Each structure stands twice: as structure tokens, then as C-alpha cells.
Amino acid sequence: MxxxxxxxxxxxxxxxxxxxxxxxxxxxxxxxxxxxxxxxxxxxxxxxxxxxxxxxxxxxxxxxxxxxxxxxxxxxxxxxxxxxxxxxxxxxxxxxxxxxxxxxxxxxxxxxxxxxxxxxxxxxxxxxxxxxxxxxxxxxxxxxxxxxxxxxxxxxxxxxxxxxxxDAVTGLSGSGPAFASVIVDALADGGVMMGLPRDVATELAAQTLQGTARMVLQTDIHPAALRDQVTTPAGCTIAGLFMMEEGRVRSTMARTVQEAATVAAGLGCGPDDPGPTGGRR
Ligand SMILES: NC(=O)c1ccc[n+]([C@@H]2O[C@H](COP(=O)([O-])OP(=O)(O)OC[C@H]3O[C@@H](n4cnc5c(N)ncnc54)[C@H](OP(=O)(O)O)[C@@H]3O)[C@@H](O)[C@H]2O)c1
Missing domain, CATH: 3.40.50.720 (NAD(P)-binding Rossmann-like Domain)
Structure with a gap:
């Protein structure tokens, strides 16, 4: 129409x-x-x-x-x-x-x-x-x-x-492409550090995130179960996961969404309508 x-x-x-x-x-x-x-x-x-x-x-x-x-x-x-x-x-x-x-x-x-x-x-x-x-x-x-x-x-x-x-949606999927881009770039940095050309490292990182995301959406398997499928005892993946835990990556990402959502809640506020966060931006 x-x-x-x-x-x-x-x-x-x-x-x-x-x-x-x-x-x-x-x-x-x-x-x-x-x-x-x-x-x-x-x-x-x-x-x-x-x-x-x-x-x-x-x-x-x-x-x-x-x-x-x-x-x-x-x-x-x-x-x-x-x-x-x-x-x-x-x-x-x-x-x-x-x-x-x-x-x-x-x-x-x-x-x-x-x-x-x-x-x-x-x-x-x-x-x-x-x-x-x-x-x-x-x-x-x-x-x-x-x-x-x-x-x-x-x-x-x-x-x-x-x-x-x-507001939670804004902090997660609205702002999320920025957060995901940081992850892609950081993974690619690791590949570059270990000798891969930048363009190859970025392709590998982006396609790996895309493939994993599609598996979550298409199989309905919990992300933690997908992680366990890749994690051989005493292998390289569990070694990498330990580094992520040391860097508090999971709590950092969760807090990232929380902070973005909190700021989002104040974006429509003015002096006469301070909103749920008191107008904090
Ligand atoms: N960017 C995201 O990832 C994203 C995601 C989800 C939701 N949003 C929401 O989408 C909205 C737009 O975000 P954005 O990133 O697209 O912003 P943006 O790139 O800055 O675009 C805003 C547009 O508004 C125009 N504009 C400013 N004053 C205007 C007026 N008085 N009348 C008509 N047009 C006017 C600007 O024109 P000029 O270029 O001529 O200044 C510009 O083209 C925001 O409310 C944001 O919360 C954004």
C-alpha cells in the first residue's frame, strides 16, 4: 500500500x-x-x-x-x-x-x-x-x-x-554495536600481536562473533553451553578464558550495559522533568 x-x-x-x-x-x-x-x-x-x-x-x-x-x-x-x-x-x-x-x-x-x-x-x-x-x-x-x-x-x-x-534495551542493543565493535577490535589486536595482518585478524574476529551470535540465535543453546563445547580440558581455550576472568571481562561488559542504560534514562529529561535518574546524562 x-x-x-x-x-x-x-x-x-x-x-x-x-x-x-x-x-x-x-x-x-x-x-x-x-x-x-x-x-x-x-x-x-x-x-x-x-x-x-x-x-x-x-x-x-x-x-x-x-x-x-x-x-x-x-x-x-x-x-x-x-x-x-x-x-x-x-x-x-x-x-x-x-x-x-x-x-x-x-x-x-x-x-x-x-x-x-x-x-x-x-x-x-x-x-x-x-x-x-x-x-x-x-x-x-x-x-x-x-x-x-x-x-x-x-x-x-x-x-x-x-x-x-x-532504557535497558537502549543500553544493550541500542548502544551494543559500539560495545561489540570494541570486542571485535580487541580480538583482532590479539591476532595482530601474534603476527596476523590487520585485515585478516579483523575478518577472523568479526566472522567469529557473527558465527557465534548466529549459533545462539538459531540453536537456542545457552552461551555458556556453547563456550563449554569449545573448552577442552587443559587446552588453549580454557587458558584464554582464565585471562578473561582475570580481566573481569564479564562483569565489565555487564556493567557497561548497566551504565549505558542508566545514562539513557536521563537523556529525555529537562530541568522541569528530572526523570528516574535525576536528569543525569
Ligand atoms: N546512533 C545510534 O546508534 C542510535 C541507536 C538507537 C537510537 N538512536 C536514537 O536515534 C536518534 C538519532 O540519533 P543519531 O545517532 O542518528 O543522531 P545524529 O546522527 O546526530 O542525527 C541527528 C539528526 O538530527 C538533525 N537535526 C538536528 N536538529 C534538528 C531539527 N531541529 N530539525 C530536524 N532535524 C534536526 C541533524 O541535522 P544536521 O546533520 O543538519 O545537524 C542530524 O541529521 C537519537 O534520539 C538516538 O537516541 C540512535
Missing amino acids: SRHLTVLGCGTMGRAILGGLHADGVADGWTVRATVRHADRAARLARDLGWVTVSTDNLEAARGADVVVLATKPQIARGVLTADGMEDALRDTLVVSLCAGVRLSQLEAWAPSARHIRAMPNTPALIREGMTVLSPGSAATSDDLALAESIFAAVGRVRVLDEIHL
């Missing part, structure tokens, strides 16, 4: 989603608009995404849209949604906010004429390997949720969870 989709604030995440949608063909025949703040970036984006109409005019881009994806930084969301004329432009529109830490109650207060869904995607959406969690607001219909699911299913896996989990 022909749709009108608008991405307000089309930076890293907006581009990843549009790129994935285009590759999947889901948006074929859709009218797609996007906005950014700077005119020169709008011109560049228009060149890069020839199938998308790009401007710096949020109001014009939002008018008549079936779905508006709000992909600005969280601190900008309120200003965009409460701009003069936006309430009319968003009347009966589905707004899907990607803004970390901006709660449904805030979205519903800032744009009361729209229906809202929060989404927490991640950047592998660009290659259609994303992970998105959706949380519907009080006015969102089952059709709205189905539409949002179809958009994000085109760029990876989708789950629907209660909003209470979204």
Missing part, C-alpha cells in the same frame, strides 16, 4: 533505517521525506538518497505523513514536536520516536494530536541486521503497531516490549 513516511532528523539512525528499507524494497512506491537541520547536509543527503525528498522544513515534511519517524537527538525532540503548527501537521499521524530516554508520556504531552510508538533500533539496520524493540503508547492501535513492525522488520529483528524495559 502507498504510504507517506517522514523522518525528522535524518542522521546516522535515520539513514540506517532508510537505507535498509530501500535495500529491502519495502518503501518502493512510498513517498519518503526527510529533514536535517543544516541546508548543506540536506543537499548532500538528497544526493545520497536520490529517492527521498530532503529539506530543513520539519512542518512541511510532516504534513500529510502517515508515519513520522522522530530521529533527532533526544534533547531536540520537544522543540520539534511543539513547534508552531506541528500539532495540526501531526493530527492523526503515527509518530515513531527513536529518541533514547524520551518517554511515551512526554511524547503524548508534546504532540497530543498524534498516536505514539517508541522504538529503539540499532545501526546494523543499515545492512538489515538490526534489532529493534517497540513500545506502543496509549492511543496506538494494533494497525499502528503492525505498520511499525513491518518497517523495522525490513531492517532486522523486532520485539514488542513494555516501555519499562526500554
